[in-house]
Amino acid sequence: MKKTVILGALTVAGLTAGVAGAATLDDVKARGKLNCGVTTGLTGFAEPDASGEWGGFDVGVCRAVAAAVLGDPTAVEFVPTTGKTRFTALASGEIDMLARNTTWTFSRDTDLKFEFVGVNYYDGQGFMVPKALGVSSAKELSGATVCIQTGTTTELNLADYFRKNNMEYSPVPVETDNEAQQQYLAGACDAYTTDASGLAATRASLETPSDHVVLPEIISKEPLGPLVRHGDNDWGDIVRWTLNALIAAEEYGITSANIEELAAGTENPEVNRILGTEGNLGEMIGLDAEWAKRAISAGGNYGELFAKNIGESTPIGLSRGLNAQWTDGGLLYSPPFR
Template identity: 85%
Template sequence: MKKTVIFGALTVAGLAAGAAGAATLDDVKARGKLNCGVTTGLAGFAAPNANGEWEGFDVAVCRAVAAAVLGDKNAVEFVPTTGKTRFTALASGEIDFLARNTTWTFSRDTDLKFDFIGVNYYDGQGFMVPKALGVSSAKDLDGATVCIQTGTTTELNLADFFRKNNISYEPVPVETNAEGQQQYLAGACDTYTTDASGLAATRATFETPGDHVLLPEIISKEPLGPLVRHGDNEWGDITRWVLNALIAAEELGITSANIEEMTGNTNNPEIARLLGTEGTLGEMIGLDNEWAKRAIMAEGNYGEIFAKNIGEETPIGLARGLNAQWTDGGLLYAPPVR
């Protein structure tokens, strides 16, 4: 659901260099919609609901950007992408913005000519196994068959882990999370490995989630975040500060429920600047002064988005952990809004 092995890097980088020549903001405004790359389907993060409408944690970021730029959170065309196709779609200009549980790495940021605009979920790679397998540690998986998505650095992390622990495995390649889930449930592999959040999301869709366990080992750092092409700094600034606005809003106590009341009725200068009643922040990024207000109103602040889609009260059941605000011992930290 995330990371790519850098094959075809020169092709992707070449496409990105060409596509970045156009001003993405102008293209999005002229088109009247944001083309947003998402996963092919992962519960809680990005998946169509029963009515065919996309929803989820990553989808909410797309809608916030659309609201800020176009004034309509529904002015989004969601483009499903796989681990192999996502970077070509962004580099070629097929999509304007990739919000697809993608890990920020050195090579993606530099060699592939992309810019990560921040981290919206701090994660790590884990393992899921059937409880009946009787395994309590990933170090007990010597000789196991492992379902793993192709075109991802999950493969590299997996190889490193087994090599370091002097154990062996047999990979079972899959293209999408749906295929990985199907193969795992069919018994084609002993374990499925991907981001721990993705495993929790996948397990939540099982008929009997309790028959499957997530092993305690987290074998990598996976800072997941949206990204854009190199070379269009204005678009990078807009999308980066939309994400920062969602994070800052939670810290400042601004919610989708109280935002109207707080607009123009606050003694906090940072809230006033963020909601556009003071200063000219919108002008600095080519938007009007209510860009952040619309972004927050779209799906709520970061905390609201987390709680609604993947939080402890949802079937996904994820605790905030590292994704708590810095004031609560987490890593979330928006730069000052001034």
């Protein structure tokens, strides 16, 4: 999800200043594990199973970074965070990176002193309502009660949308996806609003998903991606290029099934540079030559992670849409590995 309305921004910025310049890579190596901030539980993106094992699309990014840096995709401590606590956890150094449905915005990038390393899901805010409500458009929600997570950009987007369309609404504040689901099912609100991907995940987890409708309107741009603290560019480079490696791997046909074969060398120089058989890219970021190979092997390339966790064959059923490769009409695009 998204962003706090900058109450407490100075506190977060102050915490960031306190840890700016810290050598996060050295800390992670000394600790022997990556501390990665995630949601408190969102189906398909980040949630623990019955045995406490975390899985999901965002979790896959955390595991890829751990594999690149530590050689072990399981060497991750997952730290659940809410919309309110996530930024303090990152700024204070409690977590090394945040991979939690967080929208890249101007103020987060500058005033809150964080650095977004890229976008792993292009999204937009939408609405979900009970089918029995008989509503087919968000513009029919005038006078509705709306469940909305506090500490997120959805609050501002919602206010803007209703004001622009001369509609009234009553907000029902919640702190987590689980609380939002409970309030929504209890009838405390007529509609639930959040990122469309989050609505799809919530709907898929309901007992009878067909009893609920995600309305067609998308009222905002929500580029979601991992972020780190300002002040440690070396660590930011590692997380950024790990994400890029997953995206580029899909473009160049590097998969969890063929990566060992391709790592023996190919006729494609870009593939060779990614997998470490040519050049010295790993050395440039303080890692060995096979860092990207390990990252991709951890859970597969971007497309494999998408299909396994949130794709059309999963209960969430998301199509690639804007999140398709640029060669397929989407927005996914990694800078060159050279």
